[in-house]
Amino acid sequence: MSTTTEAKTKEVKCVVWDLDNTVWDGVLLEDENVQLKPGIREVLQTLDSRGILHSIASKNNYEDAIKKLEEFGIKDYFLYPEIHWNPKSHSIANIQKNINIGMDTIVFIDDQKFERDEVQYNHEQVECIDAVKYTELTEMPRMNPRFITVDSGRRRQMYMQDIHRKNIEAEYTGTPEDFLSTLELEFTISKATEEDLKRAEELTVRTHQLNSTGITFDYNELRFFTHSEKHRLYVCELTDKYGSYGKIGLALVEITDTHFHLKLLLMSCRVMSRGVGSVLMSFLMNEAKDAGKKLLADFKKTDRNRQMYVTYKFANFIELDEKENIVLFENDLSFIPLYPKYLKLTITE
Amino acid sequence: MSARQKIREYINSNLVVLDDEAEFEDADNIFQKGYVNSLFAMKLLNFVESEFQCKVDDSDIVISNFSSVDNIINLVKKKKDIEE
Numbered sequence: 077m078s079t080t081t082e083a084k085t086k087e088v089k090c091v092v093w094d095l096d097n098t099v100w101d102g103v104l105l106e107d108e109n110v111q112l113k114p115g116i117r118e119v120l121q122t123l124d125s126r127g128i129l130h131s132i133a134s135k136n137n138y139e140d141a142i143k144k145l146e147e148f149g150i151k152d153y154f155l156y157p158e159i160h161w162n163p164k165s166h167s168i169a170n171i172q173k174n175i176n177i178g179m180d181t182i183v184f185i186d187d188q189k190f191e192r193d194e195v196q197y198n199h200e201q202v203e204c205i206d207a208v209k210y211t212e213l214t215e216m217p218r219m220n221p222r223f224i225t226v227d228s229g230r231r232r233q234m235y236m237q238d239i240h241r242k243n244i245e246a247e248y249t250g251t252p253e254d255f256l257s258t259l260e261l262e263f264t265i266s267k268a269t270e271e272d273l274k275r276a277e278e279l280t281v282r283t284h285q286l287n288s289t290g291i292t293f294d295y296n297e298l299r300f301f302t303h304s305e306k307h308r309l310y311v312c313e314l315t316d317k318y319g320s321y322g323k324i325g326l327a328l329v330e331i332t333d334t335h336f337h338l339k340l341l342l343m344s345c346r347v348m349s350r351g352v353g354s355v356l357m358s359f360l361m362n363e364a365k366d367a368g369k370k371l372l373a374d375f376k377k378t379d380r381n382r383q384m385y386v387t388y389k390f391a392n393f394i395e396l397d398e399k400e401n402i403v404l405f406e407n408d409l410s411f412i413p414l415y416p417k418y419l420k421l422t423i424t425e
Numbered sequence: 426m427s428a429r430q431k432i433r434e435y436i437n438s439n440l441v442v443l444d445d446e447a448e449f450e451d452a453d454n455i456f457q458k459g460y461v462n463s464l465f466a467m468k469l470l471n472f473v474e475s476e477f478q479c480k481v482d483d484s485d486i487v488i489s490n491f492s493s494v495d496n497i498i499n500l501v502k503k504k505k506d507i508e509e
Contacts, residue, residue, distance in 0.1 A: 251439060252439065385486070386467050387467070389483075390466040392488065
């Protein structure tokens with residue numbers, strides 16, 4: 077299997093829609109009474125309920141197009157709409173950057189071959205689909221996540237809250253940490269329960285940028301760890317005054333005679349700027365120290381998780397060993413960074 | 426602006442404590458003084474790499490190389506000829 081084909085089997089995180097003759101029949105500039113294509117509302121709604129996001133790449137007048145989407149009552153489905161006259165490959169690049177997901181999880185749907193080719197040429201990993209196939213979207217395997225969790229159902233709302241936070245942050249003039257302290261952040265670390273496992277599996281499948289080992293575990297494997305005496309599986313949730321970010325972090329520890337061995341650490345990219353990765357790290361260091369043990373951590377270097385590598389290194393982890401990009405870190409726990417003052421940490425059993 | 430000034434300015438504008446309280450000398454350990462956190466560490470690394478157009482090797486990513494203006498200058502000097 078070639079890498080391109082392989083990439084295009086990944087679960088889709090965002091569908092980017094053209095408007096004219098794709099979402100509605102007709103061209104808005106020529107006819108202001110364009111009509112929604114039959115069944116499009118249901119397609120949008122169904123994918124949305126599965127936690128798949130929507131965006132727009134359309135060559136149109138921004139105000140007119142937004143007004144029309146409002147009239148149809150579907151405007152709120154679309155995050156970061158790109159409506160202007162620039163090339164659609166640029167639009168896709170902006171959407172990808174704003175939502176912070178991989179190109180290989182984006183699908184672009186447009187009635188014009190020229191536009192699909194232009195996007196395909198610039199973004200090989202994006203799957204481009206002819207608009208005539210719009211009713212088939214919901215049936216595609218890539219559009220059917222294995223689990224629908226509470227977090228997938230409210231994913232769009234969580235992204236909308238993020239946009240709101242970003243706007244407020246952009247206007248804030250103090251230091252980044254001052255800003256964080258205005259958010260009333262609450263970070264909860266707890267041992268995973270049965271109900272957490274679907275979301276935990278979803279997290280291991282969806283998270284690449286902030287995944288320490290790239291290993292994904294399925295439901296049954298994760299379930300085993302929650303019952304094992306030799307393992308601990310932690311989940312993290314983050315909330316602030318605007319709402320919950322959902323269950324956004326996971327850590328799997330194997331307990332040996334001498335060490336806490338961190339097998340997996342992952343964090344959703346959406347909380348990257350909240351500094352909670354370091355908080356979870358400090359928590360695990362304290363747990364190991366309290367048990368009178370040292371901390372080991374597996375880490376697989378990829379071109380996407382450098383941020384996490386840096387987090388380990390700055391948390392005083394030393395590389396014991398490196399083989400084919402797989403690193404074994406050890407921390408003697410002589411220095412455990414304090415929890416930051418800008419958040420409230422709750423640890424539940 | 427000299428490299429030293431640029432680095433100082435960057436650290437200053439990202440300090441955790443309020444600017445008028447923060448005073449640090451080029452040799453001070455900014456992590457130990459609690460001025461900056463690990464979130465800042467990644468941003469500082471990105472800043473150094475983009476400002477001085479160099480890639481810091483993994484083996485050089487250790488707190489001590491970033492813990493003071495002097496140490497950052499020395500790190501960059503390993504990679505590039507710069508005017509302090």
